[in-house]
Every structure is written in C-alpha cells, then in structure tokens.
Amino acid sequence: MLPLLLAAATALTASHSPTPTPVPTPAPATPTAPAATTAPPHSPARPVLPPALPWTGASERLVVAADHPWITPAERAGFATTPGYAEVRAWLDRLAAASPLISVETFGTTSEGRDLVFVRASKGAGQRPVVLVQAGIHAGEIDGKDAGLMLLRDIATGGKAHLLDRVDLVFVPILNVDGHERTSAWNFPALRGPDQKGYQRNARNINLNRDYAKADAPETRAIITLLRRFDPILYVDCHVSDGFDMQYDITFTYAGWGRYARHRATADWLEGRFGPAVTAALERAGHIPAIYPSPIDTRDPAKGIRYAPEGPRYSTGYGDFIGVPTVLVENHMLKPYRQRVLGTYVLLEEAIRLAGAEAPRIVAAKARDRASRPGTLLTKWQSAAAPIGWVDQFKAVAFDTYRSPVTGRDEQRWLARPITFRMPIIGQEATQSVTLPRAWWIPSAQAEVIDRLQLHGIRYEVLDEPRALTLDRVRLVSPQSQPATDGRIPLAAADLVHEQVRKTMPPGSIRVPVDQPLGLLAAALLEPESQDSFLAWGFFPELLSTAPGSEAFVLVPSAEALLANDRPLRDRFSAKLRTDPVFANDPDARLAWVLDQGSPRDPFHALYPIRREP
Numbered sequence: 001m002l003p004l005l006l007a008a009a010t011a012l013t014a015s016h017s018p019t020p021t022p023v024p025t026p027a028p029a030t031p032t033a034p035a036a037t038t039a040p041p042h043s044p045a046r047p048v049l050p051p052a053l054p055w056t057g058a059s060e061r062l063v064v065a066a067d068h069p070w071i072t073p074a075e076r077a078g079f080a081t082t083p084g085y086a087e088v089r090a091w092l093d094r095l096a097a098a099s100p101l102i103s104v105e106t107f108g109t110t111s112e113g114r115d116l117v118f119v120r121a122s123k124g125a126g127q128r129p130v131v132l133v134q135a136g137i138h139a140g141e142i143d144g145k146d147a148g149l150m151l152l153r154d155i156a157t158g159g160k161a162h163l164l165d166r167v168d169l170v171f172v173p174i175l176n177v178d179g180h181e182r183t184s185a186w187n188f189p190a191l192r193g194p195d196q197k198g199y200q201r202n203a204r205n206i207n208l209n210r211d212y213a214k215a216d217a218p219e220t221r222a223i224i225t226l227l228r229r230f231d232p233i234l235y236v237d238c239h240v241s242d243g244f245d246m247q248y249d250i251t252f253t254y255a256g257w258g259r260y261a262r263h264r265a266t267a268d269w270l271e272g273r274f275g276p277a278v279t280a281a282l283e284r285a286g287h288i289p290a291i292y293p294s295p296i297d298t299r300d301p302a303k304g305i306r307y308a309p310e311g312p313r314y315s316t317g318y319g320d321f322i323g324v325p326t327v328l329v330e331n332h333m334l335k336p337y338r339q340r341v342l343g344t345y346v347l348l349e350e351a352i353r354l355a356g357a358e359a360p361r362i363v364a365a366k367a368r369d370r371a372s373r374p375g376t377l378l379t380k381w382q383s384a385a386a387p388i389g390w391v392d393q394f395k396a397v398a399f400d401t402y403r404s405p406v407t408g409r410d411e412q413r414w415l416a417r418p419i420t421f422r423m424p425i426i427g428q429e430a431t432q433s434v435t436l437p438r439a440w441w442i443p444s445a446q447a448e449v450i451d452r453l454q455l456h457g458i459r460y461e462v463l464d465e466p467r468a469l470t471l472d473r474v475r476l477v478s479p480q481s482q483p484a485t486d487g488r489i490p491l492a493a494a495d496l497v498h499e500q501v502r503k504t505m506p507p508g509s510i511r512v513p514v515d516q517p518l519g520l521l522a523a524a525l526l527e528p529e530s531q532d533s534f535l536a537w538g539f540f541p542e543l544l545s546t547a548p549g550s551e552a553f554v555l556v557p558s559a560e561a562l563l564a565n566d567r568p569l570r571d572r573f574s575a576k577l578r579t580d581p582v583f584a585n586d587p588d589a590r591l592a593w594v595l596d597q598g599s600p601r602d603p604f605h606a607l608y609p610i611r612r613e614p
Contacts, residue, residue: 047189050245050414052336053397057286059342062150070095070153074146074194079338082142082194085114085177091149092119092173099156100124101164108222111203114177116222119148121155122168129359131352132232134172134223137208137239137315139179139198140188143331144238147344148173163349166356170230175219178203191240193337206487209237212318213311213525213532214539215455216487227324228457233362234274234325234355237315238344241292241330244301245414247395248290249335250282250343253328255320257291258388260309260428262378262520263369266325269362274327274354281350287343288395292330296426299412301396304387304424309378311532312524321521322456323369325362327351334414370517377520379529380432387424394423432529436514437612440526441471444508446609449534452525459516463509472612473501474528478593479544479606489538496528496608503611511613528608535608542604546592559591562598569598 064071073083073091083091089104096102101121108116122128135144148171154160155169163169174180180198187197201207202217211220227235241251254261254270261267275291282289293305310317319326329347331340355362398417401410442449442460453460477495505511512522528535563570573594577584583593596606 046185049190049192050334051416052192052334053247053416053418055249055286055335055339057339057342059285059287059346062154062342062345063338064153070157072146072149072153074337074341075150079146079193079336079341080195082146082196082337084183085174085181088145088149088173089115089117092117092152095152095156101161102152102156107226108218110176110178111218112178114181116175116177116219117173118226119152119171119173120168121152121164121171123161123164128166128168129233129355129363130168130170130230131234131236131355132170132172132227132230133236133238133348133351134175134315135238136172136174136176136180136198137237138188138200139174139176139182140191140200141238141240141331142174142180142194142198143240143337143340143344144236144329144348145173146341147238147348150341150345151348160349163352163356166359167233167352169352170226170232172223172226175223176200176202176208177219188240188333190242190333191337192334193340201486204487209239209315210313210486212315213313214486214488214534214537215452221455224318224455227322232324233359233366234327234351235315235319236327236329236348236351238329239331240333240340242298242333243293243295244298244412245334245397245399246293246301246332247397247418248288248293249332249339250287250347251290251292251330251332252278252347253292253294253316253330255310255314255316255326256308258307258425258427260307262309262320262374263323263372265365265368266323266362267320269358269365270325270327273358273361274325274351277354278347278350282343282346285343285346287339287346289343289347290395292328293391293394293423302421302423304426305391306383306426307388308428309381311530312521313532317532318521321524322518323366325365373515374436374520376433376435377523377527377530378430378433379527379531381428381430384427384429388427389425391423391425393420396421396423434523434527434529436519436523436527437472437614438514439613440512440514440522441469441505441611441613442510442512442526443609444506444510446510446539448539449610450510452534453510453512453522456518456521456525458512458518458522458525460510460512463505463507463511465507466504467509468502468504469613471501471503472614473499473503474608474610474612475499476528476543476606476608481538481544489541491536491538491540498612500614501611505611526610528610535610540609543606543608546605552591555591555595559594559598562594566598569594572597 063075092104096104103120106115106117136142179202182199183196187199206217208220211217215221279289296303312318312321316326316328396419398415398419399412404411475497479494480492482490482492524530524532583589
C-alpha cells in the first residue's frame, strides 16, 4: 500500500487497475468561444479565469476588524491587493518596535541592491530549534507573505505567543524581492488574485527554485547561508500551483513523496506526522487539503498525477539532500486570494505548533539521515508502465470543451461543478544509478566549483604535497550545449566514457570525501551523470572548446596510425560510419572524432576536469 494523504475521506488502493474512467462531464455545449471581456479605455485587459467554487470556512475568523490597529495591508484591501516591498518592510519594522518578540534583520542583497530581510519571532531564551518559512521565491505566488504577516501580528499581539514556547520562527516575507517589485496583472495570469502580481524570476531572469544546486543568484546564496546558520528543524517554502481545476485549495508535498526520498528518516516524519496533523487542522478550518497532485497532462486530468524523485535544484530536493524536513506549499491557483492566504495561515500555525511539540523527534530524524552513508545515487528514471496506486475519490471539477477561434483546436472550459473520479498515481522506475566513489578530486583552478562547495558547507581537504593516484577519468562523447536557461547554458546529455588513469595531483588540489553528512549532496553536484551536477549545468565550458589546430598532412597520418594500432577505436569508428551518414560524409568531423577519441593532445576538450577516486 502506497501512502497518500489527499483528504480524510480519500481512499487509496494500491493496484494495477485498468485505464481510469474519464472525468465525467456534461454533454459538450455548442462550440462557441467564451464571452470576451472589454477593458475600460486606457486600461490593460485582464486574464479571463474560470468561475470560482463557493467557499466559506472557520479560518475566516482570522481576519481582524477594519479598525484593528495591526490590520495587515492585505486585510485592509479585502485581499484584493498585496503590499509592495517598502510597505511590508515598514509594517514589519513597526511591529518589531512594538513587540519584544519580533526582530527584523537583513541577510543579503538582491541583484538590484535591495535588502533581503527576515523576521525572527522568539522569546529569546537561549538556543532554540528554528522553523524557517519563506515566501515569494516565485514573487507572484505571494500567499505566504500575507499569511505570515497576519500570523506574526497574532503572535506578537493576538495571544499566540505560546507558539514560541519551544521553537523560534524565522520568516522571510519576500525572497525574490526584485521580481516582487516587477508587477503586472499578467504575471501568473492563472492566479485568482491578488490584482497585481510579481514576476516569477529575479532580475537576471533566474528561477530561484531551480538554483539551489548551482547557487548563481545572490538571493539563493543568501537563503542557503540562512539554512546553514539556523539548520532548521522544519523548512517551509510557500508557492501557488499551476495545473488543472480541482476542489482542493491548500496542497503541499515533500521531496520524493511516497517512496522516492533520498533520506528516509526525515521523510517518514513528514509523511507520518506532519501531513496528518496539518491536514486535520486545515479541515477543521474549512479547507480541503491534499498532497499536491502534480498533473501528468493538464488537458486530460484522468491521465494521473505524478510522484517522482527530486534533485537539489529545488528547495524541497535540496532540503532532502541536506537532511532538513522541507515542505512545499502549493495552494491552488484558481481559489480566491483570501481563501488561499487564510489556508496558508492555518498550515503555518499548525506547522510551528507541531515542530515545537516534536522537536526532539525531528532532531533525531535529522541525525539519523546525516549519519547515513548511501553507496549509490539515482540519476535517471522514467514513468512506470502501470500506476503504482489510485486515489479512489479524487475531488475534481468538471469541464467541457469548445473550439477556440484563436487556436483552432478544442480548449477546456471549467464549469465550477464538483465531481469525483478515480485518479491513477504514476510513479517512476529507475533507469540509471551510479556507485559513489571514495572521493572526488578537483583542480585548484576550478574556483567556481570550490566556491559552491564552501557555500553548501561540503567538507573538503586541500592537498599540500603531490600525490600519485589511480583515478577514474570521464570523457564525454560529442558534448553539446543546450539552450540557455536560468542564467546558464546547460550541457546536453552525452555518452560518458570512464577510464582508469594514473595521475599525480599537484599541491592545492581539492579532495572531497564522500564520507561526510553532505556526501549525497556532493555526489549530486560532482557525479557527471547527475541531472543537477555542475557538469550538467554548464560549469565547464572549456570542455566544449576544440583543440588547437595543425596541418592536415600531420594530423591525417597521425589519425590513420591511431586507427591502425587501436582495434577497439577502429571498430567504434567503423560503427559510427555505418550508423551516422552525416558524419560519414564530413571529412573534418571524421578526422576530429578519431583524434578526440585516440590522442591525448588536448587536456580540456571533452574531458570532465573532476576525477573520481575509486
């Protein structure tokens, strides 16, 4: 039985059942486009959203009266808008001046020079475990900011200081501050409020929730430093989902939910303790919670929801790799902003209460994970051939289709009519794992890599005298770059050839042992097969450069001699000629291939600069 927490009434049956029944819908309406909306003169048009499901819940009592002295900006606006950075900062500074429980600190600056701030809510009695909550890593998904301001207000002035009896709260109201200030109604167009939303990426167009491994953005580097400073017992990252319409309003998940976590003890606490407690609290408050149902196909929800491993590029994956229980909150985009903010408040309040009550249990789980020494790293996977389980009563919303005059195809039209159907859960099957070496050796010239090791807190040794070793060298076959993304030009997946070589490492070389608490993170960053490795992210452009040229009357006979004296090389060359006609008809490519494969003439081209110690 695969555990799944989609709601108290949701039953999961682990089985390999036939194709699920399609989502029930009424007979298709006459194929017409939705009614167009006309914007007022000189006003931009607004995104057209499906109708909202009606909602009311006990959490509405969390909203204070209009004349309350500590009403938040979002409450004052009826949750139609969200405050800008300066207004948030001023409100927090005022709260800190009024309450001894609240302090505001800076912990870095953004790409455009704005201060990154966190709020610490603490009773100040010695070193306490910390719950770290961040909002606005995707600046338009800002529910966590306004929920956090309300919760801080109630901790400081509203009788909820008891939440700090056993833990401190560290709250980052806006991580992507530069994106937060780049507002538009068309940022995150599928979100039902607030009116003006921030931009997803930072000022360098980097998605910060793809940046934890490579750590290029100053905002990411700052939050990693904060994680190391506080080493929280719980880390919560607040988002809003995309996908399809459904009844669930507050959803959340963890890295590798179900069976794919890299570290099991903290995952077991999240799945066994956090999930049930938060679900019960949300249900009592009138919300419909779920483990985040990541869709296989938003156009056809009945195809299923996906469970999969995660790499350390994500906040949740990073937390898993470093042994910190990490929760991804994914509120449903089509629920009204007020409903989403109130549900986030309930989740955060229960998370702080639970973390305080179970701090010793969480600390023990973290210690077990950090004492573990996995011998392998899963690097590739694919969707399982059959569902790994089913949600018997998935709380969905009906839709029909119409022929769009814009796209010329059938498009979805959500009907705000609750339905249920049997939802398949699609898991993953491993297709590649690597056995970890004893250590990795990094040339001292690779300053960018060494900087990231220091930032992440990965332990390494600096060689003070030459050392001769037998090492595993990795050669890439025909490496190519991919289109630019998130501030990098990643390397396309390439065939890797591992070779045993004798190498004398010079003084200053860096040795990274796998035997350390962050050994698995080191593996994810340094193993060339890893999807989040420095190699995959394009840290080594030098290996794409070609060798210095020479005259053909020297190179061609040399290549011929290489083939004549190396039968395996000759066989590979013949096979490539048979299977690649473009290559076979390109004399320069043929020559370069033989020289690349068979000669040691270039110390950079297609050679991964990091060596592995078996």
